Amino acid sequence: MRNDLSTRRADEGLSQGELADAVDVTRQTINAIERDRYDPSLELAFELAAYFDCHIEDIFDPSLD
Amino acid sequence: MIGVGILGLLVGMVIDRYLAGTVVYLLGAWIGGGIAFAAPRVSDSRLQDERDYELHNRASGLAMGITMALGIGIVPPLYVLDAGGYVELTGAAGGGILVASALFLLYGFCFGLVQRGA
Numbered sequence: 001m002r003n004d005l006s007t008r009r010a011d012e013g014l015s016q017g018e019l020a021d022a023v024d025v026t027r028q029t030i031n032a033i034e035r036d037r038y039d040p041s042l043e044l045a046f047e048l049a050a051y052f053d054c055h056i057e058d059i060f061d062p063s064l065d
Numbered sequence: 066m067i068g069v070g071i072l073g074l075l076v077g078m079v080i081d082r083y084l085a086g087t088v089v090y091l092l093g094a095w096i097g098g099g100i101a102f103a104a105p106r107v108s109d110s111r112l113q114d115e116r117d118y119e120l121h122n123r124a125s126g127l128a129m130g131i132t133m134a135l136g137i138g139i140v141p142p143l144y145v146l147d148a149g150g151y152v153e154l155t156g157a158a159g160g161g162i163l164v165a166s167a168l169f170l171l172y173g174f175c176f177g178l179v180q181r182g183a
Contacts, residue, residue, distance in 0.1 A: 020111070024111065024114075025111065025114040025115065025116070026111050026112070026113070026114050026116070026117070028116065029114050029115070029116040029117075032116055038116050038119070040115070040116075041115050043115075044115060
């Protein structure tokens with residue numbers, strides 16, 4: 001599942017570690033999501049969407065897999 | 066620490082100091098295990114999350130798959146060939162098969178335990 005998490009994170013001026021702390025996961029998880037190597041749980045997807053104040057599908061796009 | 070313990074055990078065997086090697090191993094294993102157990106509880110930083118749990122889950126499934134494939138594909142014919150006198154199962158091979166079987170059963174037991182609690 002493709003996503004634009006790295007772009008959104010960069011726009012906010014956040015490091016992977018800072019975003020990881022904000023949504024309570026490890027930096028490695030954020031890195032894996034950004035590299036399309038890990039699809040987050042629904043709970044984490046909601047956390048990320050809430051953090052960026054958008055909908056889940058604004059960040060993640062399953063049709064681009 | 067566990068690596069140091071293993072190294073101590075090997076060195077102890079090489080220099081014929083089995084007891085000292087065992088003591089070093091036990092110290093390393095228990096201290097290292099204690100640190101591994103306690104670190105997530107005393108550290109503020111997150112050391113594991115859902116991705117790690119998924120990796121554990123996949124690794125566990127892979128390990129069980131390999132064990133099952135070997136168990137079904139290789140072990141029964143080995144016993145048959147051993148009984149027929151074509152090959153000879155050594156004690157070490159038999160021990161390995163028993164250990165693998167025990168681990169497989171232990172996994173099944175743990176799986177059932179977790180499943181009941183889920």
